[in-house]
Amino acid sequence: MAHTAMKKLLLATSLGMSLVLAACGGTAGQDAVASGGTFQFHSPGGQQEIFYEPSERSPVSDIEGPSVMDPDKTIKLSDFDGKIVVLNAWGQWCAPCRSESDDLQEVHEYAKQHDGTVLGINVRDFNPEISRDFLRDNGLTYPSVYDPPFKTAAALGGVPASVVPTTIVLDKQHRPAAVFLREITADDLKPVIDKINAE
Secondary structure, eight states: OHHHHHHHHHHHHHHHHHHHTTTTOOOOOSSOBOOOOOOOOOOGGGOSEEEOOGGGOOOOOOOEEEBSSOTTSEEEGGGGTTSEEEEEEEOTTOHHHHHHHHHHHHHHHHHHHTTEEEEEEEOSOOOHHHHHHHHHHTTOOSOEEEOTTOTHHHHTTSOOTTOOSEEEEEOTTSOEEEEEOSOOOHHHHHHHHHHHHHO
């Protein structure tokens, strides 16, 4: 009886995750790098918003990769030590990513005033010039790591590589405080930044 209930729970969880993973589709591959880190991502019941209290948080890996705008420059998460970092996985091919880009720029400006930054992870754009044009055309000034295969998904503790956009708000110790597996707005993220700063 308990075995049947467990199977039903696992099936329901799998179905929930498959609905969440339908955002923009995806694959995994090579380019960005990570080392260390203890965070393991879970989406209970296929939730699209997950929040972690300070006692529940673990640090993510120190990801790094080439800059979208300057391929000769390497961007590392550790470049932002002691700062709140809003990680956002995006691709110019993804309609929700295009829609949320103005909000992310607004959040970046807000975060800069509150000891933080937005850090993009550009995924599945295999022509970097298209990504650069997207950033320029939309006036996006926050840094982005160029990671077509979304290798950072594994590096960040198994964040589903098929969920794009994904936004993870890291506290000043680079521990996830919030995960959004959907398109975000500035109103979603500003209160999370405020809460972290108040901790």
